[in-house]
Amino acid sequence: MKRLWTPAWIARHVAMVVLVVGFLALGWWQISRAASGNTLSWAYAVEWPIFAGFVVFVWWREVRHTLRGPAAAAPETVGDPAPDPGAPAVRRPVRVARVPAAVDAPDDADLTEYNRYLTWLNANPGARPGDYPG
Secondary structure, eight states, X not given: OGGGGSHHHHHHHHHXXXXXXXXXXXXXXXXXXXXXXXXXXXXXXXXXXXXXXXXXXXHHHHHHHHHHOHHHXXXXXXXXXXXXXXXXXXXXXXXXXXXXXXXXXXXXXXHHHHHHHHHHHHHOTTXXXXXXXX
């Protein structure tokens, strides 16, 4: 429970209370406007409490995530050593095998031109389609 009383968490708790009270107050204000004859306010009167409920949902989810700690976030598999929580995560780069270009069919000129266009786009990753010289 000590994890929920750090300065960052106190700010989150205060923000949650302020947002929920503010959203519910706005909902009440919309109800009073709707009672005065503004029919569009009925939709807003329903919308603001939904926003307040979403804030409570996100806050509760973050509280549960924090209380579980880092061990529950990454379940261990049999035989794997437990990762050091302080160590940065290092991932190996993905190696993609180059696929040779498809042989253009001589009977389809549109397909050949489109494949030439795609090859040019692949060779020029920062270019826009309008820069194509062909």
